[in-house]
Amino acid sequence: MTKKIFPSWIAVDWGTSNLRLWAMDDTANILGSAESPLGMNAIAGDPKLSFEAVLIDLIEDWLGAAPAKLPVVICGMAGAKQGWLEAPYCDVPARPSDLAKGAVTPNVTDPRISVFILPGLCQRADPDVMRGEETQLVGFMAQNPDFAGWVCLPGTHSKWAHVSTGMIRGFRTYMSGEVFALLFQHSILRHSVDDTWDDASFADAVRKASEQPTAFLHSLFGVRAGALVAPVGASVAPGASVLSGTVIGAEIADVLGLLQPGENIALIGAGKLASLYQAALAVHGYRAALQDGAAITLSGLRQAHDTLISPPQET
Amino acid sequence: MTKKIFPSWIAVDWGTSNLRLWAMDDTANILGSAESPLGMNAIAGDPKLSFEAVLIDLIEDWLGAAPAKLPVVICGMAGAKQGWLEAPYCDVPARPSDLAKGAVTPNVTDPRISVFILPGLCQRADPDVMRGEETQLVGFMAQNPDFAGWVCLPGTHSKWAHVSTGMIRGFRTYMSGEVFALLFQHSILRHSVDDTWDDASFADAVRKASEQPTAFLHSLFGVRAGALVAPVGASVAPGASVLSGTVIGAEIADVLGLLQPGENIALIGAGKLASLYQAALAVHGYRAALQDGAAITLSGLRQAHDTLISPPQET
Numbered sequence: 001m002t003k004k005i006f007p008s009w010i011a012v013d014w015g016t017s018n019l020r021l022w023a024m025d026d027t028a029n030i031l032g033s034a035e036s037p038l039g040m041n042a043i044a045g046d047p048k049l050s051f052e053a054v055l056i057d058l059i060e061d062w063l064g065a066a067p068a069k070l071p072v073v074i075c076g077m078a079g080a081k082q083g084w085l086e087a088p089y090c091d092v093p094a095r096p097s098d099l100a101k102g103a104v105t106p107n108v109t110d111p112r113i114s115v116f117i118l119p120g121l122c123q124r125a126d127p128d129v130m131r132g133e134e135t136q137l138v139g140f141m142a143q144n145p146d147f148a149g150w151v152c153l154p155g156t157h158s159k160w161a162h163v164s165t166g167m168i169r170g171f172r173t174y175m176s177g178e179v180f181a182l183l184f185q186h187s188i189l190r191h192s193v194d195d196t197w198d199d200a201s202f203a204d205a206v207r208k209a210s211e212q213p214t215a216f217l218h219s220l221f222g223v224r225a226g227a228l229v230a231p232v233g234a235s236v237a238p239g240a241s242v243l244s245g246t247v248i249g250a251e252i253a254d255v256l257g258l259l260q261p262g263e264n265i266a267l268i269g270a271g272k273l274a275s276l277y278q279a280a281l282a283v284h285g286y287r288a289a290l291q292d293g294a295a296i297t298l299s300g301l302r303q304a305h306d307t308l309i310s311p312p313q314e315t
Numbered sequence: 316m317t318k319k320i321f322p323s324w325i326a327v328d329w330g331t332s333n334l335r336l337w338a339m340d341d342t343a344n345i346l347g348s349a350e351s352p353l354g355m356n357a358i359a360g361d362p363k364l365s366f367e368a369v370l371i372d373l374i375e376d377w378l379g380a381a382p383a384k385l386p387v388v389i390c391g392m393a394g395a396k397q398g399w400l401e402a403p404y405c406d407v408p409a410r411p412s413d414l415a416k417g418a419v420t421p422n423v424t425d426p427r428i429s430v431f432i433l434p435g436l437c438q439r440a441d442p443d444v445m446r447g448e449e450t451q452l453v454g455f456m457a458q459n460p461d462f463a464g465w466v467c468l469p470g471t472h473s474k475w476a477h478v479s480t481g482m483i484r485g486f487r488t489y490m491s492g493e494v495f496a497l498l499f500q501h502s503i504l505r506h507s508v509d510d511t512w513d514d515a516s517f518a519d520a521v522r523k524a525s526e527q528p529t530a531f532l533h534s535l536f537g538v539r540a541g542a543l544v545a546p547v548g549a550s551v552a553p554g555a556s557v558l559s560g561t562v563i564g565a566e567i568a569d570v571l572g573l574l575q576p577g578e579n580i581a582l583i584g585a586g587k588l589a590s591l592y593q594a595a596l597a598v599h600g601y602r603a604a605l606q607d608g609a610a611i612t613l614s615g616l617r618q619a620h621d622t623l624i625s626p627p628q629e630t
């Protein structure tokens with residue numbers, strides 16, 4: 001029998017293909033957590049499912065007999081056009097409080113909860129969008145209030161955000177993860193890659209991507225040609241390492257070109273992909289510590305919660 | 316009943332997925348021609364087929380009772396490792412005569428022919444290879460002996476060769492065509508593209524690729540984000556035009572960065588793809604006339620034939 005918990009609010013990261021929830025007390029302690037595969041796509045694809053019903057099902061045990069409604073603060077795809085209720089994008093430059101103020105409140109039938117869905121960010125000059133990562137940025141900024149530079153969130157579509165003086169000034173999405181996967185699985189380069197990996201070959205490719213930062217579409221072919229022109233008997237750099245270094249290296253070379261003097265680089269994420277970004281940044285002399293994505297997300301949701309429930313005095 | 320022809324030699328462009336033959340007389344006239352889907356892959360994949368048998372079958376009618384063996388000059392994948400007989404790559408920088416001298420002569424059982432397979436080109440410093448396109452370059456150089464600059468051969472893997480003073484100095488393969496197809500068909504961008512096309516949007520994307528030449532992996536996401544951030548009711552640039560301009564634009568931006576003062580650009584090819592390269596080059600102020608690929612190939616094969624059969628005096 002599980003111990004009954006009485007959270008003071010619920011934090012939710014509702015993504016495309018899954019969701020995570022945390023039962024929080026008033027002092028940032030996690031009382032409980034849950035995960036579900038019922039992300040936005042699953043709900044949008046099944047007329048028998050609704051966001052509210054999925055949510056209630058997951059938090060039912062945490063809903064006490066408290067007289068006040070339990071606040072539920074949600075980031076991510078629940079706020080997309082195909083989500084629960086569209087939370088229109090907030091334009092950059094944006095402060096964390098701008099994001100909290102942009103939260104929308106869907107009508108709910110259950111009287112025990114009140115729901116806040118946070119908006120994503122959009123950038124109009126150089127068109128770009130994010131939903132979910134902005135809350136990680138808010139969490140990161142709460143923990144690093146003086147940070148100035150670029151924050152990297154690796155992923156299928158990695159995001160780099162330019163942060164300074166407590167504002168998200170702009171950001172760039174890179175399709176590197178998806179491009180790598182397509183080339184690895186479906187292009188002519190699939191004949192040149194396998195499970196073999198070599199850190200030095202990866203680093204060499206990162207370096208070369210920086211030396212020829214405009215040559216990406218050409219450098220890719222080098223993954224294949226490098227093996228074809230190698231002298232008989234010479235060791236050939238493993239194609240997967242070269243391909244990965246070429247793709248991640250091209251992304252990082254572009255960002256480094258935008259870095260201003262005195263600015264830093266931070267890395268949010270975990271696992272193999274984040275480690276590759278860390279290694280690629282190290283090639284360029286940047287030591288970026290990996291910061292756990294889930295903890296950062298929760299920190300961002302808590303910032304939003306605090307702004308929404310007891311707004312601080314601001315000028 | 317077809318008129319019997321008596322060629323003095325046979326020109327063959329033997330590719331991966333098809334082959335083309337021409338029956339030639341002594342004065343560069345085409346007496347007849349043939350095509351077949353039996354490219355290298357078809358032959359390599361069918362143990363009942365052989366290069367010689369396929370060739371004889373196609374030219375049987377042209378084999379007269381001449382006392383001398385009929386020369387057959389072949390370029391392309393027949394010289395690949397998986398081809399008829401490997402013709403080892405010739406290193407750049409290379410003269411047209413270097414390529415002819417690198418021809419290999421497979422043993423044939425039919426006494427009526429003698430076969431010459433031309434080598435491809437390889438580049439070791441910045442690894443790259445080509446097989447078949449080098450013969451187009453030779454044909455182009457024969458017709459444009461004073462050309463200095465970059466010759467573009469659009470394709471799934473487009474090739475750009477740096478030519479001056481009658482030499483192929485280096486070259487670059489770009490995977491643009493394949494990357495475009497993968498993104499168009501399999502990536503998240505497939506939701507943002509259709510058959511709609513707009514020349515101005517293509518030109519804008521080419522221009523933007525040149526303004527942000529290192530941002531390719533980011534600019535791709537703009538194909539999707541551009542539609543998401545557009546104001547309600549605003550016209551949205553057709554995604555296919557933007558994607559195509561982004562990819563071809565990135566390739567051209569890289570080559571233009573290598574162009575030296577006084578150097579030119581030439582374009583070999585026909586059809587939709589070559590026209591897009593022509594339009595993209597026009598955005599940058601280059602007027603490149605389209606030169607027919609087949610005629611250029613034949614011209615290159617003739618150069619090789621003349622060198623092989625009656626070598627000119629050279630220093």
